[in-house]
Amino acid sequence: xxxxxxxxxxxxxxxxxxxxxxxxxxxxxxxxxxxxxxxxxxxxxxxxxxxxxxxxxxxxxxxxxxxxxxxxxxxxxxxxxxxxxxxxxxxxxxxxxxxxxxxxxxxxxxxxxxxxxxxxxxxxxxxxxxxxxxxx
Numbered sequence: 001x002x003x004x005x006x007x008x009x010x011x012x013x014x015x016x017x018x019x020x021x022x023x024x025x026x027x028x029x030x031x032x033x034x035x036x037x038x039x040x041x042x043x044x045x046x047x048x049x050x051x052x053x054x055x056x057x058x059x060x061x062x063x064x065x066x067x068x069x070x071x072x073x074x075x076x077x078x079x080x081x082x083x084x085x086x087x088x089x090x091x092x093x094x095x096x097x098x099x100x101x102x103x104x105x106x107x108x109x110x111x112x113x114x115x116x117x118x119x120x121x122x123x124x125x126x127x128x129x130x131x132x133x134x135x136x
Contacts, residue, residue, distance in 0.1 A: 007131055008067040014128045015089070016060040019121040024048035026116040048113065055100075059092040071133055078130055086125050093118055 024045035031041055066088055070081045097114050101107055 007133065008071060009064050011128055011130045012060055012064040012067055015121065015124040016056065016063070018124040018128075019117055020052035020056060021049055023113075023117040023120045024052070026120065027113055030116070031112065052117075055096055056092075059089070059096065062092065063089060067130070071130075078132065082125055082130060086122060089121055089125060090118055093121060 027048065028041040028045045031044075032038065035041060063085060067081070067085060070076060070084060074081070076084070093114070097110060101110050
């Protein structure tokens, strides 16, 4: 894999896995205040990670291709590219939650899962380094 392609895939892999792995544990921590079933909460986190990877892998692939295209074929600076990727990732996340529950933004249980996910996803997009490709 060439170094430039590695940059896009590595960046999106970090963003994607940070959101998919960290958000279930944030959800569990918040739910521990209202539930005494600690074992059940951690089983829920494991299920959320499994389903998160399964359902959002296509989003990772789309984001990687989009990142590759934006870095190669646009004149946008990195902050603008990250802003566009944020819109893309949040739109894909909303569509994923919508595919599971059409009224997900009205359901408190789904919001308890969605809000940590989109918050961590947004932070991860800005936290990890994304570089313009080297001139070949």
